[in-house]
Amino acid sequence: MRHGISTHVFFPQRLTSALLDSLRDAGAEAIEVFAARHHFDYTDRAAVRDVATWFRSNDVAPTLHMPLFTAEDEAIWSRHTAPTINLISMQKSTRIASMDEVKRALEAAEQVPFTSCVLHPGLRDDEWDTRAIDDSMTAIEHLKAFAGPLGVKLLLENLTNDVATPAHLAEIVRVGHFSNVGFCLDLGHLQMTEVGEEAKAEGAKSLTEEAFEVFGDRLVELHLHDNHGQFSGKGDEHLWPGAGSVDWALVAKKVAAMKTQPVGMLEVAYDLGEASVVTVDRAKDAWALVRGVGR
Structure with missing residues (x-):
């Protein structure tokens, strides 16, 4: 498994070459650049050029995470701001505005050699129905046509809504005949929807096992973070692996x-x-844990 770190770890700060240096020094062979104007302003050509120059000078592969906030919400952003970009919103105007914002971020690939872009299909309360399927396929087709010439592969990420379960994402890709669309398995999000111990005792299959089987060889990226599960009341904590209840031994297997x-x-x-040195040490421990040789 190739080692990567998302700039999410520095999300409140402006992304600089010094921060990228610290991720490289932590052993990152790939870095996911989180597209947010207060962090990585993909509409600022100078900021994009600086990031592009860093990646050209370092043997680290860049990937992109789609924006989660509109330009208006970025102005009042805090760590408690809920995402507002929704590619499958029931409002057509919102869907169009959301796709336009993702395209603005993708344009950074003209300078930064991004190999992939992670997409969020929907928000927390979106439900699985015919409309959601149709809107998902429309968004994917539209963005795929835009990203393809830039050399960027789209990766669909599982969320905690009913649309973006691994099984439903696989169904969208199958029905849409999206042969060049892959998947990003977010293990923290999966833990937020994992079946309880009572259900497992009754023979219910682990969602982690199902997800690896459903995504198969189209699984390109894993988002590694931890939490205490859907019944803890603590939400999507994005803890370092090993600090929550994710079954990392199963993941390693x-x-x-x-x-x-x-x-x-x-x-x-x-x-x-x-300090950045803490990030270095914790990253090494986390990767060892996922390899099955951790603490």
């Missing part, structure tokens, strides 16, 4: 069995109080 190894992208919560 499933990753080891894959024919093509995915990028393991650490997507942990930002903590301005931590």
Whole structure:
């Protein structure tokens, strides 16, 4: 498994070459650049050029995460701001505006050699129905046509809504005949929807096992972070692996069995109080845990 770190760990800060240096020094072979104007302003050509120059000078592969906020919401952003960009909103105007914002971020690939872009299909309360399927396919087709010439592959990420379950994402890709669309398996989001211990005792299959099987060899990227599950009341904590209740031994087993190894992208919560050396040490521990040789 290739080691990656998302700039999400520095999300409240402006992305600089010094921050990218610290992720490289932590052993990152790939870096996911989180598209947010207060962090990585993809509409600022100078900011994009600086990031592009850094990646050209370092043997680190860049990937992109789609924006989660509109330009208006970026102005009042805080760590408690809920995402507002929705590619499958029931409002057509919102869908169009959301796709336009993602395209603005994708335009950065003209300078930064992004290989992939992670997409969020929907928001927390979106439901699985015919409309959601149609709107998902429309958004994917539209963005795929835009990203393809830039050399960027789209990756659909599982969320905690009913649309973006691994099984439903696979169904969207199958029905839409999207042969060049892959998947990003977010293990923290999966833990937020994992079946309880009572259900497992009754023979219910682990959602982690199902997800690896459903995504198969189209699984390109893993988002590695931890939480205490849907029944803890603590939400999507984005903890370092090992600090929550994710079954990392099972994850390590499933990753080891894959024919093509995915990028393991650490997507942990930002903590301005931590020095970069702490990030280095924690990243090494986290990757060891996912390899099955951790603490």
